[in-house]
Amino acid sequence: MSSIGYKIIKTVIFASVFIILIGCNYDNQSAVNAVAKEPTKISAWLAYWDLGAGEKDLERVGKKIEKLSYFGAYFDSNDRLFIPKELSNKKIELQKKKGKYETYLTFVNDKQNSDGSAVMKDTEVLRRLFSDDASMEKHIDEIITLTLQGGYDGIEIDYERIWKDETIGQTFLQFADRLYAKTLKNNLKLRIVLEPSTPFSAIDFVKGPEYVVMLYNLFGLHSTPGPKANKEFIQKTITQMEALSGEKSVAFSTGGCLWGDNGEKRFLTEVEAKTLAAIYDSETRRDEESQCVVFDYKSEGVSYQVWYADVKTLNYWMRIAKEQGANHISLWRLGENVDIDKIR
Template sequence: MGKGIACKIIKIILLSVVFVLTAGCNYDNQTAGKADAKETSGKVAWLAYWDLDAGVKDLQRLGNKLDKLSYFGAYFDASDRIFIPRELSDKRKELKAKKGKYETYLTIVNDKQNADESVIMKDTEVLRRAFASSAAMDRHIDAIVALTLQGKYDGIEIDYERIWSDEQVARSFAIFVDKLFLKARENNLKLRVVLEPGTPFSYANLPQGPEYVVMFYNLYGLHSEPGPKANKDFIERTAQQMRALRGGASAAFATGGCLWGDNGKRALLTEAEAKTLAVTFDSKPKRDAASQCLVFTYKDSGVTYQVWYADVETINYWIGIAKEQGVNNFSLWRLGGNIEINKINE
């Protein structure tokens, strides 16, 4: 960690202390929220708008084993208004008619669609504007609640990322979560908040009440050299750090994997895609001891690729480690391309 980054984190800590003392949030008055915190996730999965057909096939394989389904997701348009992709809304109507027994959540992410339809992923600037003032934050919260009610979902799920890299957003996030939780309760909606594994849990000062879902993945990925999305040490360390959260918390594990080429190419893969590559190039995957991920290499058009991916054995291994650390509820990112998803442990 560099000196500049360290100073920035210290500044955010000090700012967090200040806003908790001055914001007037309901941290000590959420007796109803304490009850909600016990209602953790059970078995939850995400259905992504860009892979609906494969996602629904996995959903059907799960049958009645699913407790909650998160529709991923709504994001910001060129005018900073949140919207749901049409294909996801249509799928919501279709699945709603089948009356599944699981609760449904609308996931809101801080992706931003520009006027030319290009998309900025995990945009902190749009959150700066949404949190710029109390009035702006209230408008944002009202828009979230209205969109959720319009779609007849049971709850809201917030998945805002890279918030701790921006001082203004970091100062405002706990206030936003607290206000959104109260507004959701007024409308008989539940609230889940997804947090990155790098969240500063011990000083984030997030309010009690929502269910917090911590991402137990991205240890390696598109941002790094080859490796597993999670391993034993990473899961244990993250589980210990998240104990600082108030109330109920659950773990999110990622299916599939990633490939890395020696030409710099990187891409995410589903389990089915990874297995197809292994068969196509006659490469036999081996299981990594520390992560229980499957690993193989292949060569195509002069480029050597390395692939790491998770199967049901991997996911069940990760869940077992989390349970040893006292985390008993999990979410699965994501539905689509999972060979034996029905065999994932409760």
């Protein structure tokens, strides 16, 4: 073959490969663009300790919500699940208004001790419940029973810190598999909430449930001041979520957090944050990478810094998620969000 003929063939092959790669990228980008243009699917949580404010937010944004999770059922001192009475009463009350959203009962691994104290995100209670087949099946049946009795459309499992212990992590996967099988038999839907630190690619999750990944607490009570989420964190986590199969959602947090130089740290609603800024006549600024509102103030010799999300922040985070192909957004949580009706 002549050198000219070889060059022609080489050029043709290179051009063909280039066109194929461009075509693949175009298809992928087209799929992402299509998602970005679709109406956002919104879910939200209603927490038992803030039902009044939560219901007010729900009334303003209810038409945009497709799924509402009632938060939540947790454990008593005997490792038995219970639902706060005020939450069950609110479910009955709201059910009469016949909202068009699906309803879920959220189960969390918090525990109320006999002395009135509480353990948050208790993995030891899960270790006991997952210790053998009989105990696990009893726990699953208890979840199914409470959900059916409450008239919910589905179950939401929000067990946290499970991946810090390999044994608990592996038994949780067995639990999720068995629970999903029983939800199908009882015509119930299943959502499983996962932390962003979950090793997605290293775990074989059961196919079928909807997986909701928390895109918050990048900064929080565990850290120095900063945003609950920013652009890099959102993009990185959604990329890692590609290892999950089936329906996937991302969750963003409303409100914010306060840090004092005396060691004080606590979460705030948007209304609480705005009230502090007004009381202390603080000048607010908007962080570029997160679009969170930030301000400082001083009280009784203590310097404080506050970071919080408003509707502009939430819409910014949601836009980043949609650009990454994530169109189903969950909001933690309803209650004292000033312009919640303007989310889009």
